[in-house]
Amino acid sequence: MMKFAGYSLTAPFTPIYPNILKNYSRLPFDIFKRNWTKSSSVSVHTQKDQVLANAVMVAEQYLPPWFSVAPMMDWTDNHYRTLARLISKHAWLYTEMLAAETIVYQKDNLDRFLAFSPEQHPIVLQIGGNNLENLAKATKLANAYNYDEINFNCGCPSPKVAGHGCFGVRLMLDPKFVGEAMSVIAANTDVPVSVKCRIGVDDHDSYNELCDFIYKVSSLSPTRHFIIHSRKALLNGISPAENRSIPPLKYEYFYGLLRDFPDLRLTINGGINCVDEVNAALRSGAHGVMVGRAAYHNPWHTLGHVDSTIYGAPKSGLTRRQVLEKYQVYGDSVLRKYGQKPGIRDVVKPLLHLFYTEPGNGLWKRKADAAFQHCTTIKSFFEETLGAIPDSVMDSPVMEPPSGRDDLFANVHSLLPPPYETTEQEVLYA
Numbered sequence: 001m002m003k004f005a006g007y008s009l010t011a012p013f014t015p016i017y018p019n020i021l022k023n024y025s026r027l028p029f030d031i032f033k034r035n036w037t038k039s040s041s042v043s044v045h046t047q048k049d050q051v052l053a054n055a056v057m058v059a060e061q062y063l064p065p066w067f068s069v070a071p072m073m074d075w076t077d078n079h080y081r082t083l084a085r086l087i088s089k090h091a092w093l094y095t096e097m098l099a100a101e102t103i104v105y106q107k108d109n110l111d112r113f114l115a116f117s118p119e120q121h122p123i124v125l126q127i128g129g130n131n132l133e134n135l136a137k138a139t140k141l142a143n144a145y146n147y148d149e150i151n152f153n154c155g156c157p158s159p160k161v162a163g164h165g166c167f168g169v170r171l172m173l174d175p176k177f178v179g180e181a182m183s184v185i186a187a188n189t190d191v192p193v194s195v196k197c198r199i200g201v202d203d204h205d206s207y208n209e210l211c212d213f214i215y216k217v218s219s220l221s222p223t224r225h226f227i228i229h230s231r232k233a234l235l236n237g238i239s240p241a242e243n244r245s246i247p248p249l250k251y252e253y254f255y256g257l258l259r260d261f262p263d264l265r266l267t268i269n270g271g272i273n274c275v276d277e278v279n280a281a282l283r284s285g286a287h288g289v290m291v292g293r294a295a296y297h298n299p300w301h302t303l304g305h306v307d308s309t310i311y312g313a314p315k316s317g318l319t320r321r322q323v324l325e326k327y328q329v330y331g332d333s334v335l336r337k338y339g340q341k342p343g344i345r346d347v348v349k350p351l352l353h354l355f356y357t358e359p360g361n362g363l364w365k366r367k368a369d370a371a372f373q374h375c376t377t378i379k380s381f382f383e384e385t386l387g388a389i390p391d392s393v394m395d396s397p398v399m400e401p402p403s404g405r406d407d408l409f410a411n412v413h414s415l416l417p418p419p420y421e422t423t424e425q426e427v428l429y430a
């Protein structure tokens with residue numbers, strides 16, 4: 001049985017924190033018994049072995065990616081990730097997608113795009129692109145920053161990316177290329193690689209086509225981790241936001257993949273709104289759950305429960321005042337680090353959702369609007385605005401988790417598509 005990221009792929013999810021911590025660094029990894037040699041060749045076997053070895057190295061340091069925060073352009077920047085890490089120690093954090101070309105052309109300015117503080121581990125860099133040479137160069141350049149995994153974007157439907165740019169979700173139509181790209185990325189990094197994709201594109205939306213994609217990419221490259229945004233993308237001109245709500249979610253495709261690809265690590269994504277629903281997905285067999293919008297729009301009540309409810313850690317008792325005190329130190333240290341950037345608005349942006357639905361939230365936002373005009377430090381911004389939030393909100397730890405749709409995955413196993421059946425030759429040489 002393959003082991004990955006510290007736990008057996010088919011083992012049930014058991015968030016018993018003390019046991020995890022006690023046993024984590026001495027889990028029996030059969031693959032340690034093999035003789036690892038790093039090779040720059042793209043031979044599938046040596047690469048796969050290396051990737052597994054690297055996965056174990058990552059596994060020794062962090063708890064498994066049962067919960068991750070999705071990559072979100074303009075949202076999951078360094079500032080948001082700093083806030084997220086102050087609230088949850090164990091959530092895996094993804095960067096925004098960075099085009100390989102940006103990394104390559106900005107190679108003298110890389111800190112601005114790739115640097116992050118060590119506290120942000122475990123952190124995954126998401127890259128996008130369709131040029132093998134640039135993907136190789138970008139991966140190599142990113143190595144110096146020690147990301148824990150490199151993820152390749154095969155899910156973005158934005159016209160700039162999937163239209164004019166011809167990458168993102170459009171790549172789902174060319175799995176052989178994705179296999180090649182993943183081999184190139186893996187050959188240029190020491191950490192595991194993964195793919196984030198949709199369940200289909202336009203009329204290419206059958207379960208079998210999705211399986212062909214997963215099968216080809218995982219056969220042609222060392223990719224063992226796929227994150228499945230469980231709705232298809234429509235490339236008919238609807239906006240990226242509409243592409244995150246109009247195509248229906250089909251969780252049964254995700255659970256079909258779990259059944260049909262037992263050697264892969266599969267993370268479910270799309271429409272999962274709170275830790276209750278995350279736990280429901282894990283109990284139904286998902287190896288990991290990725291949450292996007294809910295983690296951004298309601299960070300306190302989503303991320304605030306991850307360590308205790310998902311990972312079984314003792315409740316931290318952390319308050320928002322404590323989080324903001326630490327964030328202030330961070331914020332004032334990065335203001336205007338690159339000329340005028342980041343400005344106060346950039347640094348404060350992720351905080352604007354910290355008091356979602358709480359008393360004082362509206363007043364705080366109005367005060368923030370005024371303070372943006374003249375405050376030059378985060379300290380002065382907080383002094384001027386935070387009086388709007390009652391002490392009872394500032395000083396209370398996170399409350400009970402909001403209850404979710406317990407039945408979200410209740411029927412999923414009765415809706416599974418017929419099992420994937422195909423011959424290697426049919427798929428790989430099609």
Ligand SMILES: Cc1cc2nc3c(=O)[nH]c(=O)nc-3n(C[C@H](O)[C@H](O)[C@H](O)COP(=O)(O)O)c2cc1C
Nearest residue numbers: 070071072073096097196229270271272291292293
């Ligand atoms: C503002 C925004 C930006 C996004 N940018 C990216 C991106 O850079 N890369 C990516 O793979 N997905 C991106 N996504 C999609 C999310 O990663 C995620 O798949 C999607 O929001 C569904 O998950 P959710 O329902 O939990 O939000 C973005 C989503 C949003 C809302």
